[in-house]
Amino acid sequence: MEAVVWETGSVNDTIYYVVGAIVLLCLVAVAGLAIKKRGERRRPEIPTTPKPPAIEGPEGEAEEALAPDAAGAVQAEVREPETGEAESGEADLAEVEPEEITAAPIEAPESVPSRMQRLRARLARSGGFGNALLKILSRGDLSPADWEEIEDTLLMADVGLEATTQIMDNLKKRTKVEGTRDPERVKAILREELLELIDPAADRSLHLERIDGDPASILMVGVNGTGKTTTVGKLARVLVAEGSRVLLGAADTFRAAAADQLQTWGERVGVDVVRSDREGADPASVAFDAIDKGRETDVDVVLVDTAGRLQNKSGLMDELGKIKRVMSKRVPVNEVLLVLDATTGQNGMRQAEVFAEVTGITGIVLTKLDGTAKGGIVISVQRELGVPVKFVGLGEGVDDLAPFDAEGFVDALTA
Numbered sequence: 466m467e468a469v470v471w472e473t474g475s476v477n478d479t480i481y482y483v484v485g486a487i488v489l490l491c492l493v494a495v496a497g498l499a500i501k502k503r504g505e506r507r508r509p510e511i512p513t514t515p516k517p518p519a520i521e522g523p524e525g526e527a528e529e530a531l532a533p534d535a536a537g538a539v540q541a542e543v544r545e546p547e548t549g550e551a552e553s554g555e556a557d558l559a560e561v562e563p564e565e566i567t568a569a570p571i572e573a574p575e576s577v578p579s580r581m582q583r584l585r586a587r588l589a590r591s592g593g594f595g596n597a598l599l600k601i602l603s604r605g606d607l608s609p610a611d612w613e614e615i616e617d618t619l620l621m622a623d624v625g626l627e628a629t630t631q632i633m634d635n636l637k638k639r640t641k642v643e644g645t646r647d648p649e650r651v652k653a654i655l656r657e658e659l660l661e662l663i664d665p666a667a668d669r670s671l672h673l674e675r676i677d678g679d680p681a682s683i684l685m686v687g688v689n690g691t692g693k694t695t696t697v698g699k700l701a702r703v704l705v706a707e708g709s710r711v712l713l714g715a716a717d718t719f720r721a722a723a724a725d726q727l728q729t730w731g732e733r734v735g736v737d738v739v740r741s742d743r744e745g746a747d748p749a750s751v752a753f754d755a756i757d758k759g760r761e762t763d764v765d766v767v768l769v770d771t772a773g774r775l776q777n778k779s780g781l782m783d784e785l786g787k788i789k790r791v792m793s794k795r796v797p798v799n800e801v802l803l804v805l806d807a808t809t810g811q812n813g814m815r816q817a818e819v820f821a822e823v824t825g826i827t828g829i830v831l832t833k834l835d836g837t838a839k840g841g842i843v844i845s846v847q848r849e850l851g852v853p854v855k856f857v858g859l860g861e862g863v864d865d866l867a868p869f870d871a872e873g874f875v876d877a878l879t880a
C-alpha cells in the first residue's frame with residue numbers, strides 16, 4: 466500500500482516537475498517576446514531635415530522651384546529624446562522614447578529683386594500707354610490732330626487735366642527747339658516730363674523710428690474695398706521680413722469679417738492681432754488696446770486697419786479723427802497711409818481729399834494697378850494731395866506690394 470502510495474506520489478511529483486518546467490519555459494518565452502517588442506518600439510527615428518521655407522508668389526513659380534510638395538508651408542517633424550529617460554540613466558539612443566514636434570508653417574516673402582522684376586513686367590503689361598503713344602509718334606510730322614490724340618491718351622490714362630496740359634506744352638516746346646520728329650526722341654522727352662512730374666527725388670520711405678522705447682505706428686485709411694486690409698497684411702509681411710516685430714490692430718469693427726480677414730493675415734505672417742469680437746465695437750478703443758498691447762509686448766510697429774464705410778461720411782471722418790487722436794495720446798502716429806484703388810481713377814480723388822483733410826496722410830498706397838491702364842493716376846493723386854505714392858499694389862497675392870519706384874514706373878508706363 467505504502468509502495469503504491471509512494472509510486473503514486475512519485476508519478477505525481479514527475480507530472481508536477483514537467484508541468485512546472487513547461488510553465489517556466491512559457492514564462493521565459495513570453496518575457497523574451499515582450500523585451501524584443503519593447504526594443505523595437507524604442508528604436509529612434511532619424512530626424513527629418515526641415516525643408517527650406519517655401520516662397521509663395523501668386524504665380525507659384527518660386528514656390529514650385531523651392532518647395533515642390535509644400536504649398537507655402539513647411540512641416541518639419543523633429544524627434545527628440547525624453548529628458549526623463551535620459552536622466553534615469555537610460556540615455557542610450559536605442560532606448561529613447563521619441564516625441565513629435567510639428568513646426569508652425571513658415572512663409573517667407575519672395576526676394577525683393579525677383580518681386581520687383583515680376584511687378585514691373587505686370588505693370589508694363591497692364592498699365593502702359595506707351596504703345597498707343599508710339600503709334601501716334603511714329604506717324605512722323607505731328608499734325609494738330611496727332612497732338613490732340615497724345616493729349617487724349619494722357620487724359621485717358623488719368624494723368625489729370627492740369628498735368629496733361631503741362632506735359633503737352635513742354636513736349637511741343639522741346640520738340641520744336643530740338644527740331645526733332647524722331648518718334649523715339651519724342652517718346653524720350655515725354656518720359657522725362659512724366660518722370661519730372663512723378664518726382665524721383667521724393668522721400669517714399671516709411672518713417673518708423675521708435676521714440677522712447679515706444680512702438681512706431683501706422684494708421685491705414687481709405688474707402689471700403691480699396692484694399693486696406695489686404696495691404697495691412699502685405700505690409701506686415703514686408704516689415705516682418707525686414708526683421709521688425711509687428712502687431713496688427715483690427716479697428717475695422719464695421720464688419721466682423723474684416724477682423725477675421727486681418728486675423729488670417731496675422732496667422733500667415735506670424736504676428737498677433739488685437740481685435741474685438743463684437744461687431745460695431747468702438748474702433749478707437751480697439752486701436753487704443755492695440756497700441757497698449759504693442760507697448761507691453763515691445764513690438765517695433767503697430768499697424769492699425771480701419772473701416773472705410775459708415776452710415777454717413779461725416780460719421781466715418783469723425784471716427785477716423787478719433788482713432789488717430791486716441792493713438793497719438795500713447796505713441797506717435799508715424800505714418801497715415803491712404804489706400805486708393807487705381808481703377809476708380811479720378812472718382813477716387815475727391816474721396817481721397819476728404820480722407821487727407823481729416824487724417825493728415827503721409828503717404829499713398831495705390832492698389833489694383835494690375836487691373837488698369839490708367840497708371841497716370843500716380844501723377845494726379847500726388848499733385849492733388851501733395852504726398853508721395855509710397856507703395857503700389859499689383860495683385861491679390863501676398864507679395865504683390867512693392868515700394869513705389871518712379872523710374873521703373875515711368876519705364877513700365879511708356880514701354
Ligand SMILES: Nc1nc2c(ncn2[C@@H]2O[C@H](COP(=O)(O)OP(=O)(O)OP(=O)(O)O)[C@@H](O)[C@H]2O)c(=O)[nH]1
Pocket residue numbers: 687688689690691692693694695696717720723771772773774832833834835836857858859860861865
Ligand atoms: N487686383 C488686385 N486686387 C487687390 C489689390 N489689393 C487688394 N485687392 C483686392 O481687393 C479686394 C478688397 O480688399 P480689402 O483688403 O478687403 O479691402 P478693404 O479696403 O479692407 O475693404 P473694407 O474692409 O470693406 O473696408 C480683395 O478682394 C483684395 O484681394 C491689388 O493690388 N490688386
